[in-house]
Amino acid sequence: TEVIAGYRLEILLRTGLKDQTYRARRLDSDQPCLIKLVSTNEEYKQLFLRDAKTATTLFNQSVVDIYEADSLENGDVFVVAEEPAGQTVRELLNNVGVPQLLTTIQVVRQAAEAVHALHLSGLIHRVICPENIILTTDAEHRLLVRIRNPDLGGVIEHSIVSNKFLIDSALDSLRYFAPEQFSGGTTIKTDVYGLGIILYEMLSGAPP
Numbered sequence: 001t002e003v004i005a006g007y008r009l010e011i012l013l014r015t016g017l018k019d020q021t022y023r024a025r026r027l028d029s030d031q032p033c034l035i036k037l038v039s040t041n042e043e044y045k046q047l048f049l050r051d052a053k054t055a056t057t058l059f060n061q062s063v064v065d066i067y068e069a070d071s072l073e074n075g076d077v078f079v080v081a082e083e084p085a086g087q088t089v090r091e092l093l094n095n096v097g098v099p100q101l102l103t104t105i106q107v108v109r110q111a112a113e114a115v116h117a118l119h120l121s122g123l124i125h126r127v128i129c130p131e132n133i134i135l136t137t138d139a140e141h142r143l144l145v146r147i148r149n150p151d152l153g154g155v156i157e158h159s160i161v162s163n164k165f166l167i168d169s170a171l172d173s174l175r176y177f178a179p180e181q182f183s184g185g186t187t188i189k190t191d192v193y194g195l196g197i198i199l200y201e202m203l204s205g206a207p208p
Helices: 042-055 089-096 101-120 152-162 168-174 179-183 188-204
Strands: 007-015 019-026 032-038 066-071 077-081 133-137 143-147
Touching (some): 042 066, 042 077, 042 152, 089 133, 101 188, 152 168, 152 179, 179 188
Antiparallel strands (some): 007 019, 019 032, 133 143
């Protein structure tokens, strides 16, 4: 439970192609957080740590905080992040179907502003999808949209497109992939494409 110094891993929440996400706590303050363990090669390890270092300097209420990141003795890398409160856009779609038009406009607009903040910091999210958009409220009880789980260094993107045997299991993610992600040409337009798919889904009830 103490794979990472200073933290206690408590519950395994999600297992992905190359990553595992745990609910955890800081030992010194008992503060809850999320820790993602990622397996990758040396090239993408360095890209991951580079992006993670940038992410720790970004402070924006619409982007879930990343506290720290580093590598382990076995070569894996990890990132420690805030555990945000609220429901995801996926949960909203599952619970209510097509939201009211004004809600959809507010969600997509705020999500676009959050993505823009990431881009200004030099980061590309790469996995903009309903599961990574959190709906909560601010101090004045107004809708606040937050984005989480950027694919630091493109590790998950690379894992999906480089292993053809995993394509079927990654189908949900592929619905929001921009065409250029399959050839390694990811740019900030990649995130705009993902937002466009989400807008379509919130208006029609299903992705194209």
